[in-house]
Amino acid sequence: MTVRLETVVLTGMSGAGKSVAMQALEDIGFFCVDNLPPALMPRLLDMAEHTSGTLSKVAFACDLRGGSLFEPLLTTVEELRGRKDMDTTLVFLDANEATLVRRYKESRRRHPLSPTSRLTESIEQERLALAAVRAAADFVIDTSDMASGALKKELTSRFQPHISRMPVHVVSFGFKYGVPLDADMVYDVRFLPNPHYIDELRPFTGEDQPVYDYVMQWPATQQFVTKAEEMLDFLLPEYQREGKSHLVVGIGCTGGKHRSVAIARHIANHLRAVADVELTHRDRGREG
Structure with missing residues (x-):
């Protein structure tokens, strides 16, 4: 055709x-x-x-x-x-x-x-x-x-009468390396318990299940991701109606290896139901 x-x-x-x-x-x-x-x-x-x-x-x-x-x-x-x-x-x-x-x-x-x-x-x-x-x-x-x-x-x-799914880029990062310049929204998750101080978890990242489970187990984590995702659910259609074509959401912890990576994974998975999501862990492999 x-x-x-x-x-x-x-x-x-x-x-x-x-x-x-x-x-x-x-x-x-x-x-x-x-x-x-x-x-x-x-x-x-x-x-x-x-x-x-x-x-x-x-x-x-x-x-x-x-x-x-x-x-x-x-x-x-x-x-x-x-x-x-x-x-x-x-x-x-x-x-x-x-x-x-x-x-x-x-x-x-x-x-x-x-x-x-x-x-x-x-x-x-x-x-x-x-x-x-x-x-x-x-x-x-x-x-x-x-x-x-x-x-x-x-x-x-x-x-474009049928509103397409909004492209959303979720970026985990470490504050000690700087906030992403193109971030529209930034969530700071440094208040959560840090796996860096758990010897058996320190070598891994938030992409590894033991670290992810450690970060997600706390009541504060569950309350935070619920509130953050509710806010994003509200904002995405509002941004679209105002003509915004792309959204960059930054999730930051100290080094960008453990907490921010785990939370970014969770938020990205949630948003995939309503948006075209790209997930990037900017500082995951960066040490020092």
């Missing part, structure tokens, strides 16, 4: 949020190309079809920055809509004049259409030039009252 290539052509008013929109599409698996002349889109899509299925979703962003190269946009979109090997959606991002003026003032950028004209005049010229494109769009998103997160959520709901 041939898989149809999903193609999004993103355009609209300068300052309406195309950069944020492309980031959102990239986060949900689109191969994104910015400022490509429309006439070149069919060629790139032909190349994508010969990548043995590695590219199934492609998004293009283009606007009046391209000058005369932008003019064939509607003709190109109609050509793509007529192809039986792909589904093509034209998305137009818009915003009211007051919002566009405010965004340009905040960014201190000049309008690309007429950098020497007054900003309001440039916006009006662009709106007139894009009127036909706006009318031909499959849907228009008005970003006037949208924060970046809301725009990402809107695009995700349209192009």
Whole structure:
């Protein structure tokens, strides 16, 4: 069965949020190309079809920055809509004049259409030039009252309607080697009894069953993992709804060999029911 290539052509008013929109599409698996002349889109899509299925979703962003190269946009979109090997959606991002003026003032950028004209005049010229494109769009998103997160959520709901399982990276580590720089959340388990001080357990790690059983046997451990996992169960869907694409959970003890490894194992196993989990023991084999 041939898989149809999903193609999004993103355009609209300068300052309406195309950069944020492309980031959102990239986060949900689109191969994104910015400022490509429309006439070149069919060629790139032909190349994508010969990548043995590695590219199934492609998004293009283009606007009046391209000058005369932008003019064939509607003709190109109609050509793509007529192809039986792909589904093509034209998305137009818009915003009211007051919002566009405010965004340009905040960014201190000049309008690309007429950098020497007054900003309001440039916006009006662009709106007139894009009127036909706006009318031909499959849907228009008005970003006037949208924060970046809301725009990402809107695009995700349209192009990835079934929320996928969130990627979660659980990392055990030793505080004496530093907290992982990319950690979103950090749990400190140094309050638990330390197997390091049990001679027969010291050579092993939290991946070994005797150490794991030792760490997990305490009432404080059981209470901690229950509370930590309840918190993560609550937070994961909330983070997803707000557009977060990946979560890194750090579990730390002194050396990253015993307690943090055992607790990270337990939490990772719990989260696998609701998330795509990767488990890493950063300092497990590190001594000294």
